Amino acid sequence: MSNWPYVLYALVLGIISVVTGEIVTFVMLGLILISLQNIHRVLKELVKINQTDTK
Template sequence: MQGWLYGLYALIIAIISIFTGEVVTFIMLGLILISLQNIHATLKAILKVNKEKID
């Protein structure tokens, strides 16, 4: 997924959070999404290294 798509998701969640008054929830969701993205990138790097070891 591209970076602009993450920005679009963040914008949509931000607009919803402003209308509902849940700004703290927006911040927490942002932190969770950043953490998950970092975990995903790490797992992809590990997979790449493991595939190179097999070949």
């Protein structure tokens, strides 16, 4: 799995946040992105486990 889109999004958000002075917003968005990515990864693992159990 490639993480380069997430790195690109983080860089763009970082540049925008530095220009606008919204550093706290950048940190909060980063935490939300990391949390959502972890939830997505766990859900994909659960689907994979569920599919192998039904076969």
